[in-house]
Amino acid sequence: MPPRKAAVAAFAVLALAACTTDKPAATTQSAASAPSASESAQGSGTGAQSKFFVQADFDAQLAMRSQTPEGPANKPWEQAIAPKMIDTAKYKKDGPYHLCFSNAAVNNPWRQVGWKTMQAEVGLHKEISKFTALDAEGKDDKQISDIAELQAKGCDALIVSPNTTATLTPAVTAACEKVPVIVFDRGVQTDCPVTFIKPIGGYAFGADAAEFLVEKVPAGGKVLALRILPGVDVLETRWSAAKVVFDKSKVQVVGVEFSDGDAAKTKSIVSDYIQRYGKIDGVWMDAGATAVAAIEAFEDAGLPVPPINGEDQQDFLQKWKDAGLTAVAPTYPTYQWRTPVIAALKILKGEQVPQTWNLPQPKVTGENLATYLKPNMPPLHYALCGCEDLPGFPEAWGGKKG
């Protein structure tokens, strides 16, 4: 068939392949030629620091990890690290209460587990007569109109889980004038909400995983870093903290790749690195959803799985136990979805709440794995849901009574 057309297609392919050879070759070289990581940041193969990195926040989060939180030890969702309490007497009113919630989305397993947990928490409190929730489906514009709509519904308190930080700030600021506002998960750029609830944060997550690898991977060992995508603040903090840790260590980061959170892509990337380097000595991940795919890449290549981090998802924890991995799972606990409801009721009763409610952010380790692994829960369940004592557990979370 058309020799001409085929020739053009061939040319296109070759041209593309050719024009891509120069720059990347340099990248590989810099990674390969890094003898030991004791020199500059470039030498460890981690690249330039993220523009999202804030040294003060990083230091604060890393310090918080070792602080003992205040509050009941068996209810981490009620605990707070170094709280600065504020007075809420001006919001005090008699029940029953109408709570409202503007949710960014329920489009991933983490948010689904959290959302179920929050609904169950609401069910515990008889003084909540009505709970109105609107799902913004991951769209800023919908969430802005959701927040406006909720203000007209006579809410006694408004809980907001912002879709993005900057864009939602004006909407939250406007709502603050009408009702007490509780923000959780991602923040907003205003301190008008009565309280902002979050786990310690992304720096602590990234550092927890990186420190584990630095400890377990021998000096000069090759570490592959897998990220979901660039430019998202909550993920950038995780990577930038890991970068700081790796730069100070003797491990060599041979690649930082983006997986789009796709299991097949993750598995292919890891397989390619195994082929290219023969051996990978550690895998760092900014989120655990595709950790099992990364592990399978080693299994399918017939290699032992190197030290790796995942997250507190059931499928990873199960694999960890079954395969006897050397692993760690920093968490971004879903139990934080219980706290806003508790906070709202405290505020409406005039009780003090922390201005920034820093929840503890435990990590799953080889020692405490057994307490978090629940084989009767579905693979995409998050272990740190704090939902075991809630009515409807485990069926409402997709688990089987066991």
Add this chain to the structure above:
Amino acid sequence: MKRALPILVVLVVLLAAIAIVNPHFLEPAGFLAFLKRAAPLVILAAGQYFVIVSGEFDLSVGSLVTAEVVIAARLIDGDESATWPVLALLIVIGLLVGLVNGVVTTKLRVPSFIVTLGMLLVLSGAVFLWTGGAPRGALSEGFRTFGRGALGPVPWSVLILLAVGAAAIWLMRADFGKTLMATGDNERAAALSGVRVDRAKIFAFVLSGLAAAVAAILLGGFAGVSAQVGQGLEFSAITAVVLGGVALGGGRGSVLAAMAGAFTLEALFTLLNLYGISGALEFTVQGVIIIAAVAAGAVRLPWKFTPRRGDAHAAS
């Protein structure tokens, strides 16, 4: 075979380029791993070839793959005994979606571009509604064997690929292939000479749906449940087919070349990855290939000469 020659040359050049960067690639294990990874796309390209050569498009295969994997995980839910019934169901769903695409395109005279784009949206919307964005359930080990396991040293997906490839080549050599080619080349002429044009096209869509179902089984097996598994696959499949020199608009090109096109595309991605180029560029590469191939086809048209021996016209 002769028509597949140019793309085969390109493929060999790319494979050699990969082997230079990564010598391990030439070992049986390395090469089999490549075949295994390429298998779903090659199968999808074979399915897409039937539709394209008949003069239509199938944009729905990517979201069909996603829907199939998500459905499989939800229905199997880790239960080994559900494996075979669910596999059968997936094949049926694939055939059914293809049938709907084909019937709406031919009987209702809606352009296939619109029909399958609509199907893409319907399926991805339905998946989102059903799962809320996060798939539930789990695939059984038995299900995953097809995409992950191997018979001795040879991965199952490679064996399945060989079977599908052989079937596709056989189909194009049979009467069906000739009528399909005639339909794509000149629908009116084919109809006037007694070809049941609608039936041929519907069958082509059904084959594409079937290919998507098989690809879904392999992809789900390879990496497990994911709501993004089929993302962009329709474009990869179309790119692969045009890269193989198959004319958009139908009537020209061989299925072997289309499958070689898929291998070439996969090899190109592997090469880009080996050079550390971000995956984001994959879409750009595909876009350039599609435009270049169509432009090349358009340039050639005025000089279109009488078909050679063994071509569709002669047969019908």
